[in-house]
Amino acid sequence: MAAVARKNLSTVGDALIQATGLAITVNGQPVALLGNLVDSHGDSPHNKATLPVGSLAATINGVAVVAEGHVASCVHVVEDGDPAMDIVPLLVGP
Secondary structure: OEEEOEOOOOEEOOEEEEOOOOOOEEOOEEEOEOOOEEOOOOOOOHHHOEOOOEEEEEEEOOEEEOEOOOEOOOOOEEEOOEEEEEEOOOEEOO
16 A cells, blocks of 8 residues: 655655645645646756656546655655555556
């Protein structure tokens, strides 16, 4: 199981995840979804990173939920998820 990633609390490298779109929350913060942006944290590929993978086991309106251990497009790993909601981190993405 892996803790769900959330906006402004979960990190990729030293950058925060910017969850947008659907307003599904865990402990008051929006859940990170496949395709969400990551704050710029360096030169390319870190300046325009996204979350290209999520879980096949957890979706919101068909969009995969992102959790700890998933890898952003900049190759940093998602950290600092919320253990209040654990999901099976089966991967979907490119």
